[in-house]
Amino acid sequence: MLFQLIFLVLATTNMVKAEEQKIIVVGGGLAGLSASLEIINGGGRVVLIEGEANTGGNSAKASSGINGAGTATQSNLGLTDSPSNLVSDTLSAGDNENNKNLVEILAANSADAVEFLRNVGVDLTDVNLCGGHSVARTHWIPSPKEGRPIPAGFEIMKRLRTKLDKIKAEDAELFELLTSTKMTKIIKEDGKVIGIEVENNEGRQIIHGNVVLATGGFSSDRSKDGLLIEFGGEKLEFPSTNGQFARGDGVKLARSIGAKLIGMNRIQIHPTAFVDPKDPKASTKFLAAEALRGKGALLINGNGERFGNELGRRDYLTGKILEESQEIGEHFQNGSGGQKSAIMLMNEKNVEAFGRPAFNFYAIVKKFFVKYENSDELADALKVDRKTVKETLENYVQIFNGKKEDPFGKRVFPVASILPNEPIYAAIVTPAIHYTMGGLEIDGNAQVISAQNEKPIEGLYAAGEVSGGVHGSNRLAGNSLLECVVFGRIAGQNALKYNQKSVREEL
Template sequence: MSNKVIVVGGGLAGLSAAHTLLERGANVVLLDKQGCVHLFHPSNSTKATSGINGAGTATQNELGIPDSAKIFFEDTKRSARDLARDDLIKVLTGRSGDAVNWLQDKFGLDLSLVARLGGHSQPRTHRGGAQFPGMVITYAQMERLEDLAVSSPERVKIYKKARVSKLLYESGRVVGVEYERDGKKHQEHGAVILATGGYAADFTADSLLKKYRPELWDLPTTNGDHCTGDGQKLAMSIGAKGIDLEKVQVHPTGLVDPNEPEAKVKFLAAEALRGVGGLLLDNEGQRFADELGHRDYVTGRIWENGKYPIRLILNGQASKEIEWHCKHYVGRGLMKRFESGEALAKEMGLKPEVLKKTFDEYNAIAESKKDPFGKKFFPGGKFTLDDIFHVAIMTPVLHYTMGGLEINPQSQVLDTNGKPIPGLFAAGEVAGGVHGANRLGGSSLLGCVVFGRVSGDSASAYLLESIASQEKATGRLGAVAGHLLETRKPSEPATKEADSKSSEAKTESAPEPKGGEYTAEEVAKHNSKDDCWVIVDGQVLDVTDFLSEHPGGEKAILLYAGRDATEEFNMLHDPKVIPRYAPKAVIGKVKA
């Protein structure tokens, strides 16, 4: 048996598994269903906007937050309700602090801000000072793995646009995969880690969503079109057990684009917007729920109240605390800034006195800590008409599937008899049972990192056991075991030569301007889907051919077609993104 593990899925769970495998000395073949020529498709992980949970982290200790794995366990179990799997929750919460510390220590990430989201009794959702935390965390791992694929190709192979069509199952164990790429079928042999995500965008002919929750079929979704339950279907076809497949989470706050109110795919409003003090008001300007309640509770209250549109309202203090998110949403036309409560009341078709009454009542509730809806925490300061506000229209959206493949605490996929299927592991949203009936905000990224690392550990151990059984008779076990058990820093090349290559791979320079110079007026003429130019940091980019490949969707670029997109681009991307992934798009520079 070769010293190789196949990771199916290029999102955060798959990347965390890959880096852990490399730490343990195994080799990795990563198959990414999406992706383009130069870039991973970053999956739903990059869309996570609130942060990653962690209890007992270095950041919490520095801030004096008295959290622990035990408190986090109780919060998670309470949210999971009667479907709580204590064994999996212990892994999720018990390894949460180490997961956050690992991201900070090994990838140099800023996770210095901590917020309290709905259902949490302590502030434990970590994020940095800028950019979406899901994007920052995922891209850091993604770029490191891509560098390794260049510097150490004998250890890391990445195949993009590779759709796995079959698990190779022989003599009661998984021994590899069959996949399609460039119109041809290929095979890879080795243990398999599935990290393919959920099925909250499964509108296919054999849809798991329609089979288990047909009443939710018509709701909009926050998921990319790759979330079609591929891993669940592949594993169940060889006898794996599905669990809690009817548990589909509807998130209460999907952002409604005023220009496309019926769009099937919607952008998610970060739960952190409510975590910093945002209020939910109906069309009469009234509160109707505890804004920090569990997601299913808030969604249920929206439907029960039925007075649309529902608005999420942040005052000046809350807006300042989460300023980057507000700027991003305003830039996308999904949120509006109002300079006063009177202007907001006019937009809502209400008299200012109505809004003032709601604000005064809320301020009194926050001071007395006695809320008719049961709210216990009141961040964000007072609401007054004499303030600025950031406001967006909300709607419930399909968001997360708690159901999936049944796994044990070692991330082994179980069969219908409850026995592990040798050679098959699962991590992230493809695995069911981790979150029970309702997932807490901030635990999606956590589940990816924790169980990505667990699956990497378990697959490495399985690999060692398999090789040991085959090599025992030849006397080669010592060398093989030594290779697999040696500890390296995550994603670090094994030789000085490889290290040198890695350094070269990481050195990015701005692309040399090509073509001539273009005035802003000339760029403005190229403003359609078939002819799209944008300006970024004084460079002119022709992104027409890149629209369909853009991980954030073509709409995110078309909003700036023919315009200067520098501010929005720099909010979301590292400066080296263009030279690394799209150097050919640069066609010149802006004429002074």
């Protein structure tokens, strides 16, 4: 009887200990919030660690949307697509350096990822055609005819955070959020990750549990011993579209316990970041959404000439700007701050297709765009021959109408061509560091791989930009948010399974 009583007490103690061990999610961007919600939906509990004062990260800044292949939205719009098409486009964009298994998982779960977000209230009932895609599949929020615009990334993060806050209000044990809290160490014992050390204004503490890393990339890690210098020092001359929080902390700490890195030198330079006339030399730029070109925006150089396919791959278009453009002098919209830059052009039809409220944010609030009454006025501002700009636009009208081939291989011509005699909006854009394709190597279960034995590190998962392998040499627009949702959910599911297995073993 005494033995049975002792056994019952020990079993009960172990059960409480096991059940109290929440799953640790580090990073409050889309991957982290997706993992957290998936864990809670599966019956688990989460402690979310966020280094900044609030959740969101770079996910909240995303403007073009999330890819989905074979979705209800595409069907409603009469678009035919499939996961195999998305696989093909993703591999092509990444020069087949991608981990094909991860790409196939990404594409197969893409439609469900869109539904996952729609189920928390995100209106993803419009799609956009972005560079490198064979069909319009980048889902975003329809722009209102008037009022404030609703950026896709911001709305997605708002809805997910609202859902998690509601869960916390109903049962505080299910979701705990620690903001302004920095992970300083990943704790590994006997080959297994058993927790992390964190630091905040209350000091340092250790939190026990298995870990999902969703800490983002390293596009702003310009420190002397930083990852940008180690793997992409030649790119330090470029500005960045990333917040200062993109320091690669998760990559560094996981590397310190033996995690394998992959594709670290694959750092994406986005071709179009706005040059702010108020501060042309700013090192942090505001992204000129790829959706602008998806709605018909053209690019010309400082001589008034087109130089490439506006809907080509990001790395292609960046290369063309660097090859065919030059610095823009202060005579035009205060210049490009010494960076080789292009000029983005739009007409009223392009603006309406993109969404007037969203465009007004760029043009009226940020003052990136300037309106010119016609091509002659634009040419005068550029200080180039009026005939050159006029011929550039007239030539594109011929291409748009199918009367001649585009010399740059463009085959899709969205919305409307720009006419020389109509009002034209122009903004200076320049290439900027945008995304790091490399990171921690993961398998199809989002488990982090060990550099020592090429096997998964028990208790450690990763999702989003902290991981590598999905995008290969170059990322498609819309695949970043998709990766966050798909692999965030997979990481959450498998971390929960591991946690439940550990509970059973402990009992």
